[in-house]
Amino acid sequence: MKIGIDVGGTHTDAVVLSGSEILATHKALTSSDVKEGIVNALDAVMFGASLKPSDVSAVMIGTTHFTNAVIERKHLSCTAIIRACLPTGTGIPPQCDWPEDIANSLGNHVYSIKGGHTFSGDEIHALDDVEIRSVIKDIAHKGIESIAVAAAFSPMNPAHEVYIANKIRAEIPNANITLSHEIGRLGLLERENAALLNAALGSLADTVVSSMKQALIERQIDCPFFVSQNDGTLMSADYIANYPALTFASGPTNSLRGAAMLSQISDAIVVDIGGTTSDVGVLANGFPRESNSFIDVGGIRTNFRMPDIMAIGVGGGSLVSADGTSVGPKSVGHRLVTEGLVFGGNQVTATDIVVAAGLHSIGDMQKVAHLKPEMIEAAGDEMHRLIDDAIDRMRPSDDPVPVILVGGGSILVSQQLNSASKVVCPEHADVANAIGAAIAQVGGEVESIISYSKIKREDAIAKSTQEAKDKAVLAGADGNSLRVLDVEETPMSYMDDNAVRLRIKVVGELKQLVES
Amino acid sequence: MKQISAKDIKDLCCGAAFLATGGGGDPYVSQLAAERLLEKHGPANLMAPEEIPDDFNVVSIGMVGAPTVTLEQLPTEDEAVKAFDAYEQQTGRKIDAVIPFEVGGGNSTIPLTVAAVRGVPCIDGDGMGRALPEAQMMTFPLYGVKPTPAVLMDSWGNSAVLHCNDPLTFEKHIRAMAVAMGGMISSAEHGMTGKQASEAAVPKTISFATKLGQLLRNHNGSIDAIESELISLFANTQYGAVKRLYTGKVVDSERKIIGGYDVGSAALQSFDANLEPMTLLIKNEYLVAKVGDQVVASVPDLICIVEQETSRPLNAERMRYGQRVAVFGIGCTHHYRTEAALKVTSPRAFGFDMDYVALEDIR
Numbered sequence: 001m002k003i004g005i006d007v008g009g010t011h012t013d014a015v016v017l018s019g020s021e022i023l024a025t026h027k028a029l030t031s032s033d034v035k036e037g038i039v040n041a042l043d044a045v046m047f048g049a050s051l052k053p054s055d056v057s058a059v060m061i062g063t064t065h066f067t068n069a070v071i072e073r074k075h076l077s078c079t080a081i082i083r084a085c086l087p088t089g090t091g092i093p094p095q096c097d098w099p100e101d102i103a104n105s106l107g108n109h110v111y112s113i114k115g116g117h118t119f120s121g122d123e124i125h126a127l128d129d130v131e132i133r134s135v136i137k138d139i140a141h142k143g144i145e146s147i148a149v150a151a152a153f154s155p156m157n158p159a160h161e162v163y164i165a166n167k168i169r170a171e172i173p174n175a176n177i178t179l180s181h182e183i184g185r186l187g188l189l190e191r192e193n194a195a196l197l198n199a200a201l202g203s204l205a206d207t208v209v210s211s212m213k214q215a216l217i218e219r220q221i222d223c224p225f226f227v228s229q230n231d232g233t234l235m236s237a238d239y240i241a242n243y244p245a246l247t248f249a250s251g252p253t254n255s256l257r258g259a260a261m262l263s264q265i266s267d268a269i270v271v272d273i274g275g276t277t278s279d280v281g282v283l284a285n286g287f288p289r290e291s292n293s294f295i296d297v298g299g300i301r302t303n304f305r306m307p308d309i310m311a312i313g314v315g316g317g318s319l320v321s322a323d324g325t326s327v328g329p330k331s332v333g334h335r336l337v338t339e340g341l342v343f344g345g346n347q348v349t350a351t352d353i354v355v356a357a358g359l360h361s362i363g364d365m366q367k368v369a370h371l372k373p374e375m376i377e378a379a380g381d382e383m384h385r386l387i388d389d390a391i392d393r394m395r396p397s398d399d400p401v402p403v404i405l406v407g408g409g410s411i412l413v414s415q416q417l418n419s420a421s422k423v424v425c426p427e428h429a430d431v432a433n434a435i436g437a438a439i440a441q442v443g444g445e446v447e448s449i450i451s452y453s454k455i456k457r458e459d460a461i462a463k464s465t466q467e468a469k470d471k472a473v474l475a476g477a478d479g480n481s482l483r484v485l486d487v488e489e490t491p492m493s494y495m496d497d498n499a500v501r502l503r504i505k506v507v508g509e510l511k512q513l514v515e516s
Numbered sequence: 517m518k519q520i521s522a523k524d525i526k527d528l529c530c531g532a533a534f535l536a537t538g539g540g541g542d543p544y545v546s547q548l549a550a551e552r553l554l555e556k557h558g559p560a561n562l563m564a565p566e567e568i569p570d571d572f573n574v575v576s577i578g579m580v581g582a583p584t585v586t587l588e589q590l591p592t593e594d595e596a597v598k599a600f601d602a603y604e605q606q607t608g609r610k611i612d613a614v615i616p617f618e619v620g621g622g623n624s625t626i627p628l629t630v631a632a633v634r635g636v637p638c639i640d641g642d643g644m645g646r647a648l649p650e651a652q653m654m655t656f657p658l659y660g661v662k663p664t665p666a667v668l669m670d671s672w673g674n675s676a677v678l679h680c681n682d683p684l685t686f687e688k689h690i691r692a693m694a695v696a697m698g699g700m701i702s703s704a705e706h707g708m709t710g711k712q713a714s715e716a717a718v719p720k721t722i723s724f725a726t727k728l729g730q731l732l733r734n735h736n737g738s739i740d741a742i743e744s745e746l747i748s749l750f751a752n753t754q755y756g757a758v759k760r761l762y763t764g765k766v767v768d769s770e771r772k773i774i775g776g777y778d779v780g781s782a783a784l785q786s787f788d789a790n791l792e793p794m795t796l797l798i799k800n801e802y803l804v805a806k807v808g809d810q811v812v813a814s815v816p817d818l819i820c821i822v823e824q825e826t827s828r829p830l831n832a833e834r835m836r837y838g839q840r841v842a843v844f845g846i847g848c849t850h851h852y853r854t855e856a857a858l859k860v861t862s863p864r865a866f867g868f869d870m871d872y873v874a875l876e877d878i879r
Binding site: 085087088089090091092096097116118119120124125152153186187188189294301392393394395396397398449501 | 544545548549552553582584585587588589590591592593594595671672673698699765767785837838839840
């Protein structure tokens with residue numbers, strides 16, 4: 001039996017799964033105390049499913065702690081960055097485009113040194129031991145223990161980052177070191193930012209992970225527990241203490257993955273309709289389609305693996321104009337339950353329209369009896385048009401796609417959507433996030449620039465696939481269950497004719513679950 | 517004399533991305549580097565082409581290579597300045613002014629930074645009025661300016677001097693050198709007199725790109741609302757007519773690397789069901805636009821695409837199914853309307869089996 005818990009900014013969802021069968025669900029407001037929130041969620045679902053602690057084989061947790069820490073600039077450690085790239089890169093030093101408040105939270109300890117590699121694999125410059133020693137001495141002197149290391153082209157050749165890390169450990173044994181190649185993809189500036197944020201979150205990660213562990217101990221649950229990351233795969237709890245930044249987008253990812261399981265559809269558009277916005281994402285092969293563009297986390301440019309989500313201003317609390325032709329983006333949000341007409345308020349919301357049309361019975365129907373049929377029809381059409389439009393923009397091709405509705409606002413959709421081949425509104429959609437966490441798998445990913453003139457395409461793909469599989473096994477996957485999820489080849493402009501950026505991603509089941 | 521300062525760079529980069537007609541790479545890296553240099557060294561003076569003294573010694577400066585490389589090998593603060601210094605040393609003459617060879621994309625900012633650091637003016641103009649992939653397509657050689665001597669500088673401070681017999685050979689050699697020198701280099705090339713520069717340069721493109729970027733960035737909403745402002749901004753410039761060619765969504769986008777180019781096509785579908793789809797033929801830049809079988813715009817006229825709802829220019833490599841876009845055709849500068857110019861810049865020069873038809877002569 002697996003337990004999935006999703007700790008969001010507002011709600012904490014929990015679910016008990018036996019295989020793909022849902023035995024119990026729970027939804028509560030998120031508590032400020034991490035341990036207490038998890039203990040409460042565990043108690044509720046274990047009671048609901050009549051579980052003994054020994055029945056639990058794994059606990060999966062999704063969390064927004066680390067995203068919120070960055071956004072609120074709280075609990076961030078003083079952190080140094082060592083970038084190995086000189087003589088290149090002097091035009092754009094580390095952290096030069098950071099918002100001042102968060103740069104100051106980390107203390108502006110910026111070091112650029114000689115090193116890194118070129119696209120063809122040569123060293124930009126050999127590492128200089130004297131230079132490295134003096135940088136480390138300075139960092140040690142300042143008493144800084146969180147350190148990020150980034151070298152040019154390290155995703156293709158991490159040797160320089162690894163060498164510097166060993167030197168740091170020798171001098172600062174307690175150092176919390178993040179190497180950029182372990183956390184980001186090509187794009188030095190963005191990867192270095194990701195490494196910095198990750199290092200700065202290190203001490204918070206220790207606290208959060210030990211609170212989670214403590215919660216399990218208090219309820220005598222002695223099984224592996226995992227935390228879900230951006231791409232819908234899992235990290236072991238000890239891994240997350242080292243890579244907290246990899247959880248930044250786990251919320252939307254879990255919602256998409258949960259929708260896939262609930263509906264048993266692996267290729268679809270998922271529309272998560274909340275109070276103020278609808279988040280539209282794409283499921284391809286059971287996993288979220290990832291965004292191509294740079295992701296801004298708290299004002300900092302990163303290139304994390306994040307799902308491609310389009311948010312539109314339509315939700316259950318969206319305000320409706322007097323003639324019904326305009327819906328949203330203004331919304332009463334969570335005040336829907338006091339300000340909506342059917343709840344005795346005086347704002348006409350999308351939810352009021354659904355009730356007035358006789359599609360759902362929520363609150364006091366008499367309060368919307370005065371709304372004119374033309375207005376109700378116009379507003380209904382407008383909501384559907386906005387949602388249909390977003391689906392149309394996100395779908396991968398011109399063909400109609402299955403659409404899965406989740407979230408409390410999914411009652412807004414009652415008519416046919418032109419871009420949808422069918423519309424599914426699965427049961428338990430309100431705890432899709434926790435389900436997504438509970439069903440997460442373990443993944444591995446490798447990215448490199450390869451010239452097919454130098455190595456045959458099949459050989460290059462085979463080699464990268466093996467590297468990705470090795471990474472997944474290291475992260476806790478069962479080697480036999482691994483499958484290739486994605487092979488992405490991006491040709492590179494101006495380079496020699498067969499140069500491509502090759503990215504391979506594999507996923508598999510958790511080793512513990514296969515064995516048990 | 518006008519000036520460009522650090523606070524103008526975001527506008528300039530946005531306008532330059534519009535004029536890049538789909539090419540020019542990710543403008544963020546060049547924007548950051550230019551902002552920092554201008555903050556440190558102060559604004560660059562912009563000299564209008566009609567102000568250039570005839571006997572001025574002018575050199576064109578920019579970067580050549582693969583934009584993807586600069587994602588890891590971030591720009592070196594003084595690389596273009598070193599190319600400038602080495603060019604002076606090589607030719608034994610002081611440079612009086614620099615000029616961009618390409619306003620489209622990141623190359624609009626490089627000469628400004630050199631101008632700010634070395635205290636020489638940057639000419640408000642460039643050698644394309646847009647972005648194009650090869651050296652022989654610049655306006656400079658069309659006015660008799662020789663590309664070499666050219667000084668190539670890499671991030672390590674290694675340099676090479678090219679002497680080539682003709683622009684085509686120069687293009688072939690500088691491309692090979694760019695790969696050998698780490699994938700991206702700075703080049704000081706196309707030395708010319710002030711008189712030549714005032715004739716050959718597409719005038720006022722730097723100040724124009726800045727104004728254009730300002731319009732698009734300040735608005736940050738639907739292009740429909742600023743279409744008339746956009747059209748009037750282009751009026752009274754060296755550019756020809758501005759036509760909205762199409763509005764629709766991307767329904768297909770496909771790209772391959774052939775012969776060092778990013779080659780492919782994209783298809784757009786109109787929201788008006790009666791209109792046939794638009795096909796865009798791409799070789800780094802958007803080069804030909806067709807509606808059904810009818811060519812509605814072709815290189816060297818500009819095909820510029822913005823996201824319909826944000827008015828932000830859309831790079832060809834970022835084009836993806838579902839994006840709502842507005843396509844504009846803009847008449848190229850008169851520099852490209854001669855037979856000699858069209859020989860190296862028309863669709864045929866890119867291997868398309870079609871002649872150039874001027875935008876204003878279509879429909």
